[in-house]
Amino acid sequence: MSTSTHVEHLIVGAGFAGLCAAIKLQEDGERNFVVIERGPDVGGTWRDNTYPGAACDVPSQLYSFSFARNPDWSSSYSPQAEIQAYLKKVAGRSGTLDRFVFDTTVEDAVWDDAAQRWTVTTSGGTWSARTLIAGAGGLSEPKMPEIEGLETFQGEVFHSAQWNHDVDLAGKRVAIIGTGASSIQIVPAVQKAVGHLDVYQRTAPWVIPRNDRTYGDLEKKALRWVPGLQRAYRAGVYASKEVTVPSFTLWPKISKPAQTAAIKNMKKAIKDPALREKVTPHFTFGCKRVLISNDYYPALAADNVDVVTDPIAKVTGSSIVTADGAEREIDVLIVATGFYTTELPIAQHVVGKHGLSLADQWRDSGMAAYKGTTVPNFPNLFFIVGPNVGLGHSSMVLMIESQVAYIRDALRTMRTQGYDVVEVDQAATDRYNDALQKRMKRTVWSAGGCDSWYLDSHGKNTTLWPYSTIDFRRRLASFDTDAYTLSTAARPTQDREDVPA
Numbered sequence: 001m002s003t004s005t006h007v008e009h010l011i012v013g014a015g016f017a018g019l020c021a022a023i024k025l026q027e028d029g030e031r032n033f034v035v036i037e038r039g040p041d042v043g044g045t046w047r048d049n050t051y052p053g054a055a056c057d058v059p060s061q062l063y064s065f066s067f068a069r070n071p072d073w074s075s076s077y078s079p080q081a082e083i084q085a086y087l088k089k090v091a092g093r094s095g096t097l098d099r100f101v102f103d104t105t106v107e108d109a110v111w112d113d114a115a116q117r118w119t120v121t122t123s124g125g126t127w128s129a130r131t132l133i134a135g136a137g138g139l140s141e142p143k144m145p146e147i148e149g150l151e152t153f154q155g156e157v158f159h160s161a162q163w164n165h166d167v168d169l170a171g172k173r174v175a176i177i178g179t180g181a182s183s184i185q186i187v188p189a190v191q192k193a194v195g196h197l198d199v200y201q202r203t204a205p206w207v208i209p210r211n212d213r214t215y216g217d218l219e220k221k222a223l224r225w226v227p228g229l230q231r232a233y234r235a236g237v238y239a240s241k242e243v244t245v246p247s248f249t250l251w252p253k254i255s256k257p258a259q260t261a262a263i264k265n266m267k268k269a270i271k272d273p274a275l276r277e278k279v280t281p282h283f284t285f286g287c288k289r290v291l292i293s294n295d296y297y298p299a300l301a302a303d304n305v306d307v308v309t310d311p312i313a314k315v316t317g318s319s320i321v322t323a324d325g326a327e328r329e330i331d332v333l334i335v336a337t338g339f340y341t342t343e344l345p346i347a348q349h350v351v352g353k354h355g356l357s358l359a360d361q362w363r364d365s366g367m368a369a370y371k372g373t374t375v376p377n378f379p380n381l382f383f384i385v386g387p388n389v390g391l392g393h394s395s396m397v398l399m400i401e402s403q404v405a406y407i408r409d410a411l412r413t414m415r416t417q418g419y420d421v422v423e424v425d426q427a428a429t430d431r432y433n434d435a436l437q438k439r440m441k442r443t444v445w446s447a448g449g450c451d452s453w454y455l456d457s458h459g460k461n462t463t464l465w466p467y468s469t470i471d472f473r474r475r476l477a478s479f480d481t482d483a484y485t486l487s488t489a490a491r492p493t494q495d496r497e498d499v500p501a
Helices: 016-027 082-096 183-191 218-227 227-241 245-249 252-269 273-278 296-300 345-349 356-361 396-417 426-440 469-475
Strands: 005-012 031-037 106-112 118-123 127-132 156-159 174-177 195-199 307-310 312-315 317-321 325-330 334-336 381-383 420-424 483-488
Touching: 016 031, 016 396, 106 345, 174 183, 183 195, 183 296, 195 334, 218 227, 245 252, 252 296, 252 312, 296 307, 296 345, 356 381, 381 396, 396 420, 396 469, 396 483, 420 426
Parallel strands: 005 031, 005 127, 127 381, 156 334, 174 195, 174 334, 195 307
Antiparallel strands: 106 118, 118 127, 312 317, 317 325, 420 483
């Protein structure tokens, strides 16, 4: 594209969020859209994270679109390859792939106030769009640790989200930094193959049993052909997750049975008192993401594994040196230190009507959006999985579908009432986020005594939703025009700065 290509709607990202937006916009007759994706295919997180043992920690029946249920899951928890295959299948059947542009990176998106459109510069050319829908997600940019000498390591080093499948780990001395959701899947998967494995742990996680089971052929047939059965499965899983919300948001003490299960899970596999002490968490259950695994603790107890809790001082050309002076020689270094979750990478590339980027606007106070979807000073910009939309207990697909429904209603309002621009008011945004952060103080994520990736540099939780998914869906059930300034290209038609939330 040598010149700007005009579309009504430009969607960034082709994971669950972007794909859902594309399908639902098409259902509404909004065919003039394009999806920009930096990777070679749909899938997002599930396309990129191909490390050994990669799987979802939300049951399969719930970790899928409500409008595209899948009777063919192999087990109650889906492995990465099945989720990716599911997304490719849904995309292929949707009839939207002709408007997906792959292997293309969004470099900048700037609001043109005169034209009242977004100008989006990509690695493949420039686009002009009436609305910009950002579905790049919070787990899209791997975060490398700041460790002295890391760049000098002479062996193989890679992030868990950028797994190098050309590296043969058999018989190697391997180190993995981190003990989060990815690491507890990688450790058991590689432990049996490597010569020796050092697991560098900063904080021990709570790990409960993974109640997984394989679906037999008869059960799969029933799920496919018995009317309502798959819907019932999904409803049951949903209810079992939703009843845990108060344990995270109001009364952490009611999670005691789950904490007991985690302790039993550990004691069953680890008999050595010293190792058991190392891997026992010292913060309230739920303060960090609760992990699920049946084989993580047995892997840690294996003879060829050491759990290292001393802080890393530096990395040399062939080893890791800890603060106590110990030096451990390694051949391969795997980094499982997560993603940029409280500093969305796309924020620095999106510039609003006053010439400030989202990153600039959020720098002093942290990420904030109205209903996790819209931001003052950024007209016609809609987030999917924006600030404070993440979950600590259930499926993000539920939140994605709720946000897409809200965006659809916003676009429908613009189309039917003749508005060119919608922009959320600062006052409405402030009231919404003040109430949200007030509620956040009661949650285990804020009061549980841990330092997690949920919190930004100000100590504010800008990632999670502190209520139920039912509440989120209710709040986003319809586009609330009284929280917005709506205008045509010629003049403002509503000014809502002083309206109540």
